[in-house]
Amino acid sequence: MENSYEIMKVVAYSIKEFEKEFLARANKKQHDITLISNPLSLETAMYAEGKEAVIVFTNDDVSEAVINKLADLGIKYIATRSLETDHIDRKAAGLRKIKLANVPSFSPQSIAEYAVMLALSLSRKIVPTVNSSREFDFRIDQHIGFSFFGKTVGIIGLGHVGQATAAIYKGLGCKVISYDIKYPEFLNDIETRDLDQLLNESDIISLHVPLKSDTRHLINNQSLSKMKDGVMLINTCSGELIKTSELLKALKSRKIAYLGLDGYEFEKSLFFTDHRKDENKDAILEELISYPNVIISPHQAFLTKEALQEIANLTIKNLDNWHAGKCSGKACVCYDGCKKALTNL
Known part of the structure; x- marks a missing residue:
């Protein structure tokens, strides 16, 4: 049965047209996710106002300045649709108590x-x-x-x-x-x-x-x-x-x-x-x-239908865990090094 209430308010940056169907299929109308094509930057961080979490990709600016602005807007979570996390200033996120998660393995x-x-x-x-x-x-x-x-x-x-x-x-x-x-x-x-x-x-x-x-x-x-x-x-x-x-x-x-x-x-x-x-x-x-x-080629080795669906599924799973007050397990890339997964993850 689909939930008739909002679970988590989220904005997803750098969304390509082809990603939308995979995220929609994974989300099942559960979380309130705003999809925008703009990359995350100091200028576009304002779209996160009133949200709890942001979803980013490797080309997004998740530097200290951007993280501080997101934190000031009330953001508590950042999920990246990638294995890589070098685009995120993890230390800055840790100082602002923002939890981080990636997609640890996909296809x-x-x-x-x-x-x-x-x-x-x-x-x-x-x-x-x-x-x-x-x-x-x-x-x-x-x-x-x-x-x-x-x-x-x-x-x-x-x-x-x-x-x-x-x-x-x-x-x-x-x-x-x-x-x-x-x-x-x-x-x-x-x-x-x-x-x-x-x-x-x-x-x-x-x-x-x-x-x-x-x-x-x-x-x-x-x-x-x-x-x-x-x-x-x-x-x-x-x-x-x-x-x-x-x-x-x-x-x-x-x-x-x-x-x-x-x-x-x-x-x-x-x-x-x-x-x-x-x-x-x-x-x-x-x-x-x-x-x-x-x-x-422009970083497209992952670009298959199977991988895109798995990335979307795992990204939504990270949101699910956070909303339920759970650690995101192997996906946790928080600066404090928390890797503790609860037994029911």
């Missing part, structure tokens, strides 16, 4: 499939082939690729997505090795290496780690120098895992022969919006895109 297969799709597309030069075919140029001379069978794939990060990615590569007949500080020993028949060994042995390297202080610019001159010449690098995580200026040097020298990115170090003001008419475009990104052996 890892969607992201894993996308990561492998980038790799396969690069290996068989799919983008140049399609572009040539659209111009009715059906020569194949420039489209020689390589097979993945027997190649060594290095997975950095063995969380849900890393393990799902490893399983696909093993199905392709690859030798899969891994590095993860949490899993220093054998995990699910995946051979482990220290980071330097993995960089040195891998033909394909796939990144699956969260952005933290010790992973920011994980890929830099030092780590790049330890890779094989002609290596393939795939990143479906934060763009800030890679120091782009040093990555460009590795592309020019052919240290990196194939590059697939579903993120960009300086994507904050670019991704999820249309910049075709911008007079001054990001020069570094323009250079990256110009390489035929590079594929860049």
Whole structure:
């Protein structure tokens, strides 16, 4: 039976048209949620007046100044529709007693499939082939690729997505090795290496780690120098895992022969919006895109119907728990480190 009363008043920022049906299906008219397309900022924080919670995404400004304004308006909860929380000033939220929650895991297969799709597309030069075919140029001379069978794939990060990615590569007949500080020993028949060994042995390297202080610019001159010449690098995580200026040097020298990115170090003001008419475009990104052996997409590895519904379901579950006075369990990303889940969560 649907509730005939308001449970929680919420405003959701940066809502895309395609998200609405998934949130509506998950919410079932339970919470009073206002959906707006504007990103959260100091200017748009006013839409949170009279609400208890805000729902945000990775491109929203959830800095200290914005959090203080939200707190002044009475906001008690912030739920992000993402695994990542680096866009939120968690300390500022903690000081203002605002509880935080993320989506700790959702459809890892969607992201894993996308990561492998980038790799396969690069290996068989799919983008140049399609572009040539659209111009009715059906020569194949420039489209020689390589097979993945027997190649060594290095997975950095063995969380849900890393393990799902490893399983696909093993199905392709690859030798899969891994590095993860949490899993220093054998995990699910995946051979482990220290980071330097993995960089040195891998033909394909796939990144699956969260952005933290010790992973920011994980890929830099030092780590790049330890890779094989002609290596393939795939990143479906934060763009800030890679120091782009040093990555460009590795592309020019052919240290990196194939590059697939579903993120960009300086994507904050670019991704999820249309910049075709911008007079001054990001020069570094323009250079990256110009390489035929590079594929860049705007952080859409998660973008499947299955993942979108799961994100919506878990976001609404966070609201449900808060309204019931419960901890959000594994989704809790509060600054005080509260991870205590009640037994009935």
